[in-house]
Amino acid sequence: MNNGAIVAATFFWMVAWFANSWLVKLNPSNQVLARGINLLIPLIFGVTLIVIWEGITVGFNISPVLLPSPSMIWARIAASTDILWADFTQTFLKAVLAGYAMGCISGFAVAVAVDRVPFLRKGLLPIGNLVAALPIVGIAPIMVMWFGFDWQSKAAVVVVMTFFPMLVNTVAGLAASGAMERDLMQTYASGYWQTLLKLRLPAAMPFIFNALKINSTLALIGAIVAEFFGTPIVGMGFRISTEVGRMNIDMVWAEIFVAALAGSLSYGLIALLERAVTFWHPSYRS
Amino acid sequence: KDKLVLQLKWVTQAQFAGYYVAKDKGFYDAVDLDVEIKPGGPDIAPAQVIAGGGADVIIDWMPSALASREKGVPIVNIAQPFKRSGMMLTCLKESGIKSPEDFRGRTLGVWFFGNEYPFLSWMSQLGIPTDGSDNGVKVLKQGFNVDPLLQKQADCISTMTYNEYWQIIDAGIAAEDLITFQYEDQGVATLEDGIYVMEADLDDPKKVDMFQRFVKASMQGWNYAAENPAEAADIVLENDATGAQTEKHQKRMMGEINKLVAGSDGSLNVADYDRTVKSLLSGGSDPVISKEPEGAHTDKITKGM
Amino acid sequence: MAQSGGLNRWFVDRVLPVGTMVVAIVVIWYGFAVILNAPFERDQAARADTSLTTMQLVNKTLAQERPVLPAPHQVADEIWKTTALKKVTSKRSLIYHTWITMSSTLLGFAMGSMLGILLAVLIVHSAVLDKSLMPWVITSQTIPILAIAPMIIVVLNAVGISGLLPKAFISAYLSFFPVTVGMVKGLRSPDPRHLDLMRTYNASNQQTFWKLRWPSAVPFLFTSMKVAVAISLVGAIVGELPTGAVAGLGARLLTGSYYGQTIQIWSALIAAAVLAALLVMLVDIIARIVMSRMGMAR
Amino acid sequence: MSIVIDAEGLDLTFQTNDGPVHALSDIDLKVLTGEFVSLIGPSGCGKTTLLRVIADLEKPTGGSISVNGVSPEEARLSRAYGYVFQAAALYPWRTIGGNISLPLEVMGYPKAERAELISRNLDLVNLTGFEKKFPWQLSGGMQQRASIARALSFDPDMLLMDEPFGALDEIVRDHLNEQLLKLWAKTKKTVVFVTHSIPEAVFLSTRIVVMSPRPGRIHEIIDCELGHDRSLDIRETPEFLEIAHRVREGLRQGHSYDD
């Protein structure tokens, strides 16, 4: 056991906690500064987690086969950028993006189609909610069987996973515009498409973005897990499942790091987009 | 009674009949052992489990065991019930593949998760690249079943003589329509199911004694299974908690497994070991292990039996 | 009269549309079963040097032992055989496996909800945690759980935790998220005037929590618990894979996959879907009872 | 002067879960061109429902009604009226200009004409310079003026207003009342106006329809001839107080204190 590392990590934790408590209370009037602080606080928190992790793995001499230390993971990331990039290309740039786009667009299109027919809406929604709860581990092998080994089957899994959240949210969103607003369009003798375009879609945007955000994390997880069930020998999921068998756990965490980074960045990107598109929503007005 | 946890490499099936028989028939009880058998699965790495203290003894294939050892999990082979290798590549005849040279430009299904080493060293001995270059083979990470062949997503897939091969047959494809390449026949066989423990445990006389009793009782189980294959298959079925195994399949598997175990008294044949190591080291630019392993096997357990 | 009107409405609004949709799905399913299973039958016919009439082809595609896509009646038959015709304690009984999965689902769901509520309470009451924790809670959900599940299990094993708990942990890891998000919203939902009112009574933090924040968060809690219970089930199934896939619906899915038993996979999938529906319904019923006790069901 | 709205024996019953609600019962009402008619009455007496029937947002279950000599639906399709709701009901994702542009877009006005109409109507309600602002950046009174500009933008002959100033404070309300009256005098539009406020009704209207609830019906119609040129000060004149008193009495008779 290495007590020094543990003590150092604990000390760092305490310092970081005080730093954050202080930063929170600062509350500056300067906008840029305030935004900076809002970024800094979770960053300090994250760094603290990593330092504690390092402290524990080093301090308690944890076998790297069980849990490698962050420094080892970082070294692995630095040494294997080419492999990580190739895997990222295969899994994210091909499977996730294609599946995400197809799933979201088709979910949206079906929602708009279904919205005109209440009977379809009532029938599809409960079933949609059910299918959305199906475990990917059940769907992935089937998709590999149907769509082959390459990224297409992963994209298909992503489509299945993202379709229903989008469908359900869009349908709810299309129903979200107020009765008064819809009456207003009636008084203009507005047609179906005009009402859809000018009222119901804008009003549905917060819901649609909700689905886009949920789907952004679902898509990545889905593609990675689907790769457990057959892939060409490249891809984040392939690497993770293979390197565990080879006892290269640091490589596994390197991929997990890339996945978490990509997932968080896409989520953040969509959140920014949401802010720009639904700027009018009360939750964004100061 | 001494408690001992055994981590298998794969799910409950006749491949591990010896251990289940030893447990059910009371052979372990007879040597004062209380053995808990943990089934494996697609993402269970026995070496990781033993490193984490989740098991005392594991069943693993030698290539992956040696690779793990190089990665810093000091596991040692204490016994080798499987004498022969059951691994092969199975192709559809209609693909036109007649010899390993015909693999070039084809798509082959391979198991990963540490099971790819025998394949990789075979290919490198043949001089066939596996990195997707033109005159090489295209490698797929094969799932857990034979669908890629049935769906014609691959020209050949990895199968075990005792398991997947028969699934292809069961799926309605006649043996004449298939062509198989056994690793054993190709001279690239590596040792499969062996018994491994942590190196440090071998310094503990109490543990050594336990392992001796374990290996002895297990081999007793294997012998019993060889003599009573039908009963052994029943015992396996009995122990399968998933309820997914069929009697027909397990009886047949038992027969094939017995062929692989035949001729082993449990001790590791050093010549087999050397052959395996040589095969793994000869991997050209990307060998499975980089240097001759040391202390990766011991007869400390089997010689006392 | 109101009673029968309600029943009638329930039929027209729920049963009829959903039923129609199910029928439509089954029809489409049959169509795909024929299309997807046909190539194999054609190959077989070609190997045997015979040719098939369309009728023969259709019949054969709907009765394969290892179909690419099993026909609905095959799945129904399998479900019937593995539920009604087997003792529930039998390892071949789907009910037995469903039960195994359900127990880790419920345990994981309970732990996940608890953790979710706890995090939400911390986030709502501490400005530091609010700002530092929330982004990481989101990041935690971008980690592919199935990837680290085996390692979690090994690590838990190393500290001597095994059995139901590791599976439940994975289930909890997935399900705490919607609860946290919902509860943070819920605990912050009281009208500022209600909070002021408590201040005019000079109420303590605890009193404000129990008399105001908590009750106003209850509707949010139930909404997110409905999402969480479905996710818990996914987590429990995922968690069964690296624990040796010994029993449970996940194990059925996986072993079905090893042995190419597509019919078994599909029946396990259907069982999972039905279980999910039942669990969501259960939470919904509890929600209704609690809410009407609280006078919030109108 | 011709008859713009002609309702006879109008009936409307809502079918709800707890049985039928008799929202309108035997309503007879004629409104002439250029009139300013207020509907006043306690909550739930059917004011909104009556206005919605005129606007073809609700179908009566009995009786007959014509608007501009045709059915309400035909009148709606020919864009005969502008409707102003209690809350401004502006779309938060459109600027003030964009909101006023909305009916014009729906009705297919060309872009140049839209721009012209927007600025003219903004001017009419004293909001010049706020075209690029979003609704939530304006005060309640300004929002309500914008929503009136929106209803006026396509120059309908009739305005239907459902408690347009209900959410505003008294001073702002007085101010808007004055402006509305001027607008009405200038444009000569027919106005049907729903309100809760007695002074507001008396100040604005040429006729006041006092309604009473359960079932919603017309209790009394009070003429209110205070001339077209009223200032806020007339509210302290005896004529004004007289009419206000009559309205209050009418309301009280129709009211039941069961709450």
Added chain:
Amino acid sequence: MSIVIDAEGLDLTFQTNDGPVHALSDIDLKVLTGEFVSLIGPSGCGKTTLLRVIADLEKPTGGSISVNGVSPEEARLSRAYGYVFQAAALYPWRTIGGNISLPLEVMGYPKAERAELISRNLDLVNLTGFEKKFPWQLSGGMQQRASIARALSFDPDMLLMDEPFGALDEIVRDHLNEQLLKLWAKTKKTVVFVTHSIPEAVFLSTRIVVMSPRPGRIHEIIDCELGHDRSLDIRETPEFLEIAHRVREGLRQGHSYDD
């Protein structure tokens, strides 16, 4: 009669994203025991803010204020007042009885005493028999009465009311005004009352504080000695109209029409 509220040179500035908002500026106000003081003024003039400062829900940034001779915080801690909001602000998950019981629970009254107080106060606001109902099962006027009962339940000497009847229709409002006046005469509590309505202020108050915005300050304080025994009819008396006129004038002078 002693001084209950004593504010001198009170200032309050909110720091917001778009710079400071001067909500209260140089407020001097004394309220004596048993008085009924109304705060009236256009939206945003600081009425609510002033009431919140008295209730210690907001800290002034300048000047001094005492309540019952001590600081507002000490007064709040000693539960010196009951506060009534615009909308009833009842908890939907508690029955009417449960809502009235809320402050009593927080203040640690024993159960028996709570039951006793609940029924007494329900009686006071004419809601006997509705104890077990949930708020949404009552009309708006009844809800507001329940919220008054809640504020009265622990028998504070002072009532702070922020537009308690703002959301109700005129008839119901008149009715509640009458009841409130009776209650006040009976209990002799000190009341500070925020309103938008001139007739309401004149009808209820002994003194009317007219405020004006930007920055929020006191424009004028108008005495209103119409005696304790008023009925709704006095609203048509010349004295009443006179005071109403003065209030309106005061409001208009202080008002700026920039919205």
